[in-house]
Amino acid sequence: MIDDARVRVTRFDFAPGAETGWHCHAMDYVITAVTDCDMRLELPDGTVNDVMVPAGTAYRRDEGVEHNVINAGDTSMSFVEVELK
16 A cells, blocks of 8 residues: 555455464554454464454554464454554
8 A cells, every 4th residue: 555665554355264374573563453353363382362353443563573363253354554664
């Protein structure tokens, strides 16, 4: 959506069961849920967290977060990620 000197903005749309694949965030970032997001977060230590991020809400994380995000719901989910350069 945007990729300039200050931010990278990307919309992600996931069908049920789709996943990001393992990745490590190289920048601080903010996620804003476009739809209700029933997320399963797999962490490197083997921990699995199921979280519901309601549509219209946001959260932020620092660079260095490593995880795999899975749509654990039975409907599509969408969110916008803003990475801070």
